Amino acid sequence: MPSLIDLRRRIRAVKSTQQITKAMKMIAASRLKRAQDRVVAARPFAQRMLRVLNGLVSRVDQGVHPLLRVPPAGEGRPLLIVISADRGLCGSFNSNVLKAAGQFIVTEGRDREVALGLIGRKSRDFFRRRGFEVLFERVGLFQRLQFGDAVDLADGAMEEFTSGRVSSVYLVYNEFKSVMSQRIVVEQLLPIPRLEDVQEPQGGGVDYLYEPGPQEIFADLLPRHVQVQVYRALIESNAAFYAAQMTAMDAATRNSAEMLESLTLYMNKVRQAAITREIIEVVSGASAT
């Protein structure tokens, strides 16, 4: 039977852990709010962009642009950009991404190597420890995430692709579905999946003047489209991270409350037993004389 002092010490330890997890939960919640706002704020830009691109599709020849060129099968290797977080204590957030990345490497990389681009400390540590060849890595990106960061990343990936060093580029990241759930997505970034010629229901068939010509505008928009895709993936992943952390820390706080309760009960029983024993000793000592 553990001594009273041991139990007290144990309770104190659990209590201070609980305070930490509670604080972390609160911090995650407030950051989540901000991250969510960014996701919402980025939506109009992406939507309008896609609308304009879709409107252009019917007027241009999609085959000519280098970002749309599908390389012949078996040529070059794919690039996988893994977006994880810099920190842990967020449930299965990181391990899910890493698992999906591992799966991708196994299925895609059966007969060729997969180049890796790693974002976030967790994915970098994971793949570096296992001796994978890494094309580029970014750590600490999420502390001050800006559109410019996404532009740098996207430009790097486009450079790799157009120069022919990689045959395709994929993103794997956590999509923010709701506070309670994140979904892993593997998305093809390059070559850009063929755009659909969607006619807008309202205002359909508006005949625009183009300045410069549609082909030039199209060529100007495609790289920006890629940048926006990368940016969206980054902020989605960021929001999903805080959601996962908040949920994980909430669960931890509740678990420690449960633990405190059972420990306190046990401690009281031990104390009671000690008192009873002492009384018996006193009584039996008195009756012996």
Added chain:
Amino acid sequence: MALPTKLTLEIVTPDRALLTEEVDEVQVPGSEGNLGILPGHTPLLATLKVGELWYRTGQERHFLAIAFGFVEVRPDRVTILAQVAERAGEIDVTRAEGARKRAEERMSRPVPEMDFDRARIAMMKSLIRLQVANRARTRI
């Protein structure tokens, strides 16, 4: 069909929706030259360069610094998607001044591996920012 008398101006950047407003006139820095847009303009799609944008409501003119993107014009609305857009009042003058100095320095002492285009764009951005910020101050 009667021509609309007002334009709904909408400026969106990747970070945020900057503004939505009813205006009388807009001038944007198109890549082939400045475009003045009045209500009832023909539908137009144009790319933008680094430059100064202004819009007018009544007698009041507002200035913005803008960099890259494109503009979609319809008879009653103008939508601008830009990578960077800042109101005249929001521009950090000291920062822009520092950026201009840095870019100037880099361009005056070219080294072989330098990305000249990048320095030039940085220069243009800072110049436009300063110009727009100046407008805001002279108006007050």
